[in-house]
Amino acid sequence: AQTVTQSQPEMSVQEAETVTLSCTYDTSESDYYLFWYKQPPSRQMILVIRQEAYKQQNATENRFSVNFQKAAKSFSLKISDSQLGDAAMYFCAYLSRGQGNLIFGKGTKLSVKP
Amino acid sequence: DTEVTQTPKHLVMGMTNKKSLKCEQHMGHRAMYWYKQKAKKPPELMFVYSYEKLSINESVPSRFSPECPNSSLLNLHLHALQPEDSALYLCASSPRRTSGRGEQFFGPGTRLTVL
Numbered sequence: 001a002q003t004v005t006q007s008q009p010e011m012s013v014q015e016a017e018t019v020t021l022s023c024t025y026d027t028s029e030s031d032y033y034l035f036w037y038k039q040p041p042s043r044q045m046i047l048v049i050r051q052e053a054y055k056q057q058n059a060t061e062n063r064f065s066v067n068f069q070k071a072a073k074s075f076s077l078k079i080s081d082s083q084l085g086d087a088a089m090y091f092c093a094y095l096s097r098g099q100g101n102l103i104f105g106k107g108t109k110l111s112v113k114p
Numbered sequence: 115d116t117e118v119t120q121t122p123k124h125l126v127m128g129m130t131n132k133k134s135l136k137c138e139q140h141m142g143h144r145a146m147y148w149y150k151q152k153a154k155k156p157p158e159l160m161f162v163y164s165y166e167k168l169s170i171n172e173s174v175p176s177r178f179s180p181e182c183p184n185s186s187l188l189n190l191h192l193h194a195l196q197p198e199d200s201a202l203y204l205c206a207s208s209p210r211r212t213s214g215r216g217e218q219f220f221g222p223g224t225r226l227t228v229l
Contacts, residue, residue, distance in 0.1 A: 033216035043202060045157070045220035052216075091156055100145065100211035101170065102218060104156035 002027045004094050006105035013082045014113050020067075021077045021108045023092030030054075033095040034068065034075045035102075040088040048090070051075065079110075087112045118221035120205050126227045129195060135224045137188040137205030145211040146188040147218060148180060149204040157204055163188060164211040195228045202226070 003026045013019035025034070036048040051059045051068050058066050063083075067076045079086055092105040118139045127133050137146065145164050149157035162170035163182040171180075177199075179191040188205055202225055206218040 035217060037220075042222070043225075044222045045204060045206075047217050047219070050215065050217055089154075095216045097216065098212060100164075100208075101159055101162070102157075107154075107156055 002029070002032075002094050002096065002103050004092050004103050004105040006090075006092050006108050008108045009106070010109045010111070012111045012113060013079070013086075015082055015084060017082055018078060018080045019082055019110065021079075021090055021092075021110065023075045023077070023105055025073050025075065025092070025094050027073070027094065027096070029096055029098070031097045033097065034066075035093040035095065036064070036066070036075075036077045037091045037093055037104075038086075038088045039091065039107075040085075045091075049077065082112050084112050084114060086110060118205055118207055118219050120203075120221035120224050122224060123222070124225045124227075126229065127192065127195065128229050129197075131195075132191070132193045134192065135190040135203055135205075135226075137190075137207075137221055138186055139207045139219070139221075140186055141207065141209075141219070142185075143207035143209050143219070144185060145208045146182060147206040147208075148188070148190055149206065151202040151204055151223070153201075161190075162211060169211065192226075195226075197228050200226055200228045 032053045034051045063080045094103045148160040151157040161180040166182045181189040202223045204223045205221040208218045
């Protein structure tokens, strides 16, 4: 069975600085997706970034980028120029292409200090 | 229209009540999902519908009864719930269950309190 591990329950960053959230996963499959979702206190789950396992190039979306290390089964999220609106719970998630079920990590609560 | 809507936003019910949660999307997605999320925990998958047919039931108690009347609508019927069922119920949709870009689009959730 696939598992997703987020080892940092809470993180804090100063506004305008950079922070990296860690995620590792375990799978025996070769075809899958990885995602970072953001859930602010308003509770809506918002997709931040996605990565396809067969693509070596790391995904980027504006201030958000990932470091995808397939052999190490690591998928970290880097947030540059942090903003107050980035404060939220961040979930790393795995999706097997063959099964279609999202498997979430336990989440990392990010605080942004002004 | 690129969003998933859920009603009601909040629901308080007694253990003997019958209520329903509603989820709607107009993105042409053919897979829809119900998740349960307890405070400070990740979402847990409950049900998956693919092309209006139930394809996954994650051993959810029968007091939760899903229904997919058409490709845009997903309901969750609630009956004889327990206080431990109090949680945020999230609906999500995706173009297909096992193909495409993979991402699921989530609604804002219904906060359910069972007294």
